[in-house]
Amino acid sequence: MTTQVRGQTAREAKLEALQKQLSESVAALVTGEDWRRALTFAAQFRGRSFGNSILIAAQHFAAYKEGRVPEPTPRYVAGFHQWLSLGRSVAKGQHGYGILAPVTGRFASFTPDDPNSWRRLARNEKPMSGECARTRMIGVKPTYVWDISQTTGDPVPELPRPSLLQGEAPAGLWDGLADQITAAGFELRLLSSAAAIGGANGLTDFLSREVSIRMDMDEAAQVKTLAHELGHVLLHAPPDSALSTESAADATLHRGIAEVEAESVALMVGAAHGLDTSSYTVPYVSTWAASVPGKNPVEVVQSTAERVRATALGILDKVDTQQVGDGNPPGLDREALSRRTGTAPVVTAARRDGSGLGL
Template identity: 75%
Template sequence: MRVQARDLAAREEKLEALQKKLTESVGALVTGEDWKRALEFAAKFRGRSFGNTMLIAVQHYAAFQQGRVPEPMPTYVAGFKQWLSLNRAVMKGQSGYAILAPVTARFASSNPSDPDSWRRLARGEKPGFGEAVRSKLVGLKPAHVWDISQTDGEPIPEPPAPTLLQGQAPEGLWDGLADQITAQGFELRLVSNAKAIGGANGLTDYMTREVSVRMDMDDAAQVKTLAHELLTAPTGVP
């Protein structure tokens, strides 16, 4: 029991330290440009929470300043066993980046519609006959990940780079899509290149109610981008 208590206290201490580091890293984002860089970085790691991407970024930059990694921004980040499954291993002397990992537990109920009927299953316990089972987040625990620059082994296959459509678009399709956008009260803007809209092919701004499409692409790519801006919103309109 004393060992378990010490382990629990150590975990709580690590969680408090991570929460403090997270608060400090977010608090350091004081300018619009800082937030822009942070959001661009977080967008590269959509499988992780914004908090964990901030923790990774702060710790990786510290490793860069110490000369342990070659670049200030991380690229591919994974856990120890995940790197092994990719035939790569963490290099000796490389410390992992602490993040907040979810802790889940299984719950069972013979009457799922009653919220008070769910009971937590012990490890290895099987639900009773006819009971429904669901998993639920019950807490957080410290975990560690490493950037690819902290590992060596087989190269990681690069995903194929997207290519822009080329050629002409079907006649009248641009006008039809543009009419649907303006009918919803959005102004259609044509910009000279991707730099004008943060490197994207198209952009919908809900604050100014503007849809922007870069014009340095073939007609087919412009129409495809316009359709994307129209159809990716939850309601089917920008």
């Protein structure tokens, strides 16, 4: 068996073990009591109308720019008295977000199939014997809500949140991943903060063919995010794109699957370079996997395993970096190995400093 084949076999085995470990970590998280309590809490916050969601998002972002809230996107919003019932109160100086609340009325009818037969009931009036009663929206009224970040009080049960990685990035990994993004025909944009991309750490835009990464994170978090976005580039092209594959259909139809796949790729690429991303990856994957209808989170992770592993191997084969446990002895001349095996060495075309990126 050649050195290259042994290295490939060893790497595949390590990636398979990582995939199993991820499945087990997700299973442990989503079956815990804290997870159940957090889901129960979240269920108390009913979805807002599209119009109100836009109003809340715009006002919250304005509050973020003014420094009144810590994050650009809201999490849980509720009215003043709703927060009081949960043991929390609105902090001094925090302004509510104006929305339109429905005004309802009670109606009754002996012949419900006749739309003209319904009469409105007065306050505290009950329908007569034999009448059907229904509640209808008859208008709207202005009201106010506050995000959880604008309140103080009792802690609320929340799903585990991903923790940004800290420290330096593995040597050469950023450049190797950036090369593959530009080789796929995408421009790499380095942003000063998350505000320009809606609070995200990174964003892949197939329409403009741009990958954006926020740079106000430690290098380890930046390179993990870059691996995540490269996963999107390689796996989740729209159906009419030249990069699209038939097996990407499920991920295209549901964002949860796409996010599980991209973050799992980032986990494997990071692990191959000694970078532990589990503090971010496990809660991130668990939350997105739980959003896929008809499957439990572990099933989602397991169903994506083959695509994730194959994509991670393809990425790792193209980065000119020192990887842990790849089967090659330390100090082996990789360029000489590539000449013997007929594979071309990687040519680096994009750098962290922005050269060649068209920034």
